[in-house]
Amino acid sequence: MYPTKYHKPASIEDAIAALGGGDDAMVLAGGQTLLATMKQHLASPSDLVDIRAIEGLSGIAVRGGSLTIGAATTHAEVAGSGDVREQCAALAALASGIGDPAVRNMGTIGGSIANNDPAADYPAALLALGATIITNKREIAADDFFTGLFTTALDEGEIIVAVNVSAPTKAAYAKFDQPASRFALVGVFVANGASGVRVAVTGAGEDGVFRHAGLEAALSADWSGSAVDGVDVAADGLMSDMHAGADYRANLIKVMAKRAVSASA
Amino acid sequence: MTKVNMNVNGKAVSGDVPDETLLSQFLRETLRLTGTHIGCDTSQCGACVVHVNGQAVKSCSTLAVSLDGADVMTIEGLANGELHPMQAAFNDNHGLQCGFCTPGMIMSGVDMVARYKAEGKDLTSDAIRAELEGNICRCTGYHNIVKSIEDAAAKM
Numbered sequence A: 001m002y003p004t005k006y007h008k009p010a011s012i013e014d015a016i017a018a019l020g021g022g023d024d025a026m027v028l029a030g031g032q033t034l035l036a037t038m039k040q041h042l043a044s045p046s047d048l049v050d051i052r053a054i055e056g057l058s059g060i061a062v063r064g065g066s067l068t069i070g071a072a073t074t075h076a077e078v079a080g081s082g083d084v085r086e087q088c089a090a091l092a093a094l095a096s097g098i099g100d101p102a103v104r105n106m107g108t109i110g111g112s113i114a115n116n117d118p119a120a121d122y123p124a125a126l127l128a129l130g131a132t133i134i135t136n137k138r139e140i141a142a143d144d145f146f147t148g149l150f151t152t153a154l155d156e157g158e159i160i161v162a163v164n165v166s167a168p169t170k171a172a173y174a175k176f177d178q179p180a181s182r183f184a185l186v187g188v189f190v191a192n193g194a195s196g197v198r199v200a201v202t203g204a205g206e207d208g209v210f211r212h213a214g215l216e217a218a219l220s221a222d223w224s225g226s227a228v229d230g231v232d233v234a235a236d237g238l239m240s241d242m243h244a245g246a247d248y249r250a251n252l253i254k255v256m257a258k259r260a261v262s263a264s265a
Numbered sequence B: 001m002t003k004v005n006m007n008v009n010g011k012a013v014s015g016d017v018p019d020e021t022l023l024s025q026f027l028r029e030t031l032r033l034t035g036t037h038i039g040c041d042t043s044q045c046g047a048c049v050v051h052v053n054g055q056a057v058k059s060c061s062t063l064a065v066s067l068d069g070a071d072v073m074t075i076e077g078l079a080n081g082e083l084h085p086m087q088a089a090f091n092d093n094h095g096l097q098c099g100f101c102t103p104g105m106i107m108s109g110v111d112m113v114a115r116y117k118a119e120g121k122d123l124t125s126d127a128i129r130a131e132l133e134g135n136i137c138r139c140t141g142y143h144n145i146v147k148s149i150e151d152a153a154a155k156m
C-alpha cells in the first residue's frame, strides 16, 4: 500500500476537519472494501479518517415502527439485532448473507452504501424500503442517493451518520450468489409498506441498483408469486459479463422476485 | 510512524509502524508471529483470520494502528501446554494437507463454535459449510475440515 496518514477523530466535527485537511483524504469504516482497494493500488488516499470511534455513529434504535441504524454499525450487528429482526426481518437476513463471518464483523452499512457497488446487497434493501440516508449535513431519500456505478449523491467530505427505515408490512430479499465472489449476481428486495409496493434490483443494472416499475405495478395489484409471471422484464440496460448475460439476468430478476414474494412475511 | 500497543496472545506488545501497516504485517513482520498466513490480495481466502477482541477478523484487511489497545489472539496463542481441541481435531481427522489454510480454518472454527454455543444453536455440518464461506482451502480438503470442526465442537 502507498503511505497514508491515519486519523481517529472522536467527533463528527473533528472528522470533517481531518477530511478537509488532506489533499485526498477518505473516510475509513470497516475497511473491507477500501483496504483491499488500497492493497491493489486502486486507491491511494493521503489520509484515512476512521469514523468508528465517533460516539453515536454505531448502534440500532427503534422509535415507533422506525429503525435508525448508525453508519458504523457492522453487518454482524444488524444480522444479530433483535430489534431489526422484529421490525424488518428481511433486513437482518440480508445482512447475515453479506460476505462471510469475518467480513460481517468489520464491514458497515454506511461503508456499503457509500461504496454503492452494483452487486452489493444493502442498496437494494434501502431503495425498496424507501430509506432515508442521514448525513452530517442533510437527509437524502434512497431514491436520490444511489446515482450510478460506485457513485452516490454524497458530496466530497460528507459523512453518512445513519440510515432510517420504516418497518414494512411485508418484505423479503432473494439473492442469487455469483459463485466466485458471492456478491449478488442478481438480488431482488420486495417491500410492501407505508410507501406502497417497492421492488429494487441489485447485481443486474448497468447503472447499479434500480427499481422495477413493472414488478411494482403487478405486485401492487396482487402480492403473489404468480403476479410476477405476467411481467415483462427487459434485458435492456442490464449488465452482461463472464458470469451471466443480460438476458439471463433479466430472467433471474423474475425468479428472485417470485422467491422473495413467496418468502415475504 | 505511529506507536501501537496491543495485547497479543495474552502478552503486552508494542511497535512503531507506518500507518498503512496491516495487522497481518504487524503480526508477521514486527512480532515475527508467522503462523498467520497471507493467501490472497483480495480479502477472500481467510488464511489470515485472527481474533480481535473476541471476534474473527481478516488481519490482512485491518490496519494495525486502528487496533491500539485491542486484544488479539493468533494461532500461536491457542495451544495452552497441549493442543487446543480444534487443533487436535484437525490432527485426528486429517483436516489439513499442505496446512497453508489451516491457521485461518482453525481460528474461524473456534470462532464459529463459540458463537453457536453462546446463541444455543446447533452447529450442523451444513452450518459449518456456510460459516466457512470466507476460508478457502487450495488443497480442497473441505470434507475433513468440516469433520474436524464437528469433532472439535463436540469436545469444546
Ligand SMILES: Cc1cc2nc3c(=O)[nH]c(=O)nc-3n(C[C@H](O)[C@H](O)[C@H](O)COP(=O)(O)OP(=O)(O)OC[C@H]3O[C@@H](n4cnc5c(N)ncnc54)[C@H](O)[C@@H]3O)c2cc1C
Binding pocket: A026, A027, A028, A029, A030, A031, A032, A033, A034, A035, A036, A051, A071, A072, A097, A098, A099, A100, A103, A106, A107, A108, A109, A110, A111, A112, A113, A114, A115, A119, A120, A121, A122, A154, A158, A159, A160, A161, A181, A182, A183, A184, B042, B043, B044, B134
Ligand atoms: C470477501 C468479501 C466479500 C464480500 N461480500 C459482499 C456481499 O456479498 N455483499 C455485499 O453487499 N458486500 C460484500 N462485501 C463488501 C462489504 O459489505 C463491505 O463491508 C462494504 O462494501 C464496505 O463497508 P466498510 O465498512 O468495510 O467500508 P470501507 O471499506 O471502510 O469504505 C468503503 C467506502 O465507503 C466510504 N465510507 C465508509 N463509511 C462512510 C460513511 N459513513 N460516510 C461516507 N463515506 C463512507 C469510504 O471512504 C470508502 O470509499 C464483501 C467484502 C469482502 C472483502
Ligand code: FES
Binding pocket: B037, B038, B039, B040, B041, B042, B043, B044, B045, B046, B047, B048, B049, B058, B059, B060, B061
Ligand atoms: S490473506 Fe486475508 S483474506 Fe486472504
Ligand code: FES
Binding pocket: B095, B096, B097, B098, B099, B100, B101, B102, B136, B137, B138, B139, B140, B141
Ligand atoms: S490444506 Fe492446503 S490449502 Fe488447505
